[in-house]
Amino acid sequence: MSNLDVWKQFTQARIGLRRSGGSISTKEMLQFRLDHARAKDAVVKEPSWDEITKQCKDLTSQWNLQTLFVKSQVTSKEEYLLRPDLGRRLTNEAKHSLLPFLSQTDLSIICMDGLSARAIDENLIPFLKLLLVEIKKTTISLSPLVLVRWGRVALGDEIASGLGAKMSLVIIGERPGLSSSDSLGLYLTYAPKIGNTDEVRNCISNVRPMGLPLSFAVQKTLYLIQESFRQQRSGVLLKDQMPEAPKEIVSEKTKLL
Secondary structure, three states: OOHHHHHHOOOOOOOOOOEEOOEEOHHHHHHHHHHHHHHHHHHHOOOOHHHHHHHHHHHHHOOOOOEEEEEEOOOOHHHHHHOOOHHHOEOHHHHHHHHHHOOOEEEEEEEEOOOOHHHHHHHHHHHHHHHHHHHOOOOOOEOOEEEEEOOOOOHHHHHHHHHOEEEEEEEEEOOOEOOEOOOEEEEEEEOOOOOOOHHHEEEEEEEOOOOEOHHHHHHHHHHHHHHHHHHOOOHHHOOOOOOOOOHHHHHHHHHHO
16 A cells, blocks of 8 residues: 555545546546536535425424524525625514524524535534534523525524524535535634624534544534633634544544545
């Protein structure tokens, strides 16, 4: 086994591509085209919202939580890609739908399609199952779980403040890479309000079985939530000093590759 073959065990990145003359091999070229097609599909497709909503309601009912489904001001996928500003605001109908659930809580969890339907379809429910179990071991109170069609990260500020939550956690499908079209991104914001900018958010990226394992992402999320409450801040003012991933989690990821 060559040194490159050893490294390939630990990453899906394109390293050590085989060549024939000045060109890469047919196998590598076909794999590139396949990954490119998967990335495009992840952007243009819609998550299976009916099934996702049903599974979220089944899950949250175990914890006596409501599940809400709302839309941004975007009216089509094309508009979503061209008008990010509309993806950051709720429709009037959506705003009114939040009013009955306004109460003082610690955390609002908001799930959005973003730029990867595949990430939502494949990884949202497994991640939520792990996360809710860990949160329920704490004293953190939760607002209703909110699902959002055509949402951008900043929309979490309007939703969380509309529900009266002290903190928002946005779970969103990340912009696909050529070997990672199924990644979730997590954004944590203390004191969410309309007009917040990105420096007040903490981000956990590449959450997927072959990226940052879901179980470690849950540990990281809970650590940041608790530190954010303790220090009453988030973003660049909140330093991540959590220890690196335990060896057993790294080994778990390697088995999947």
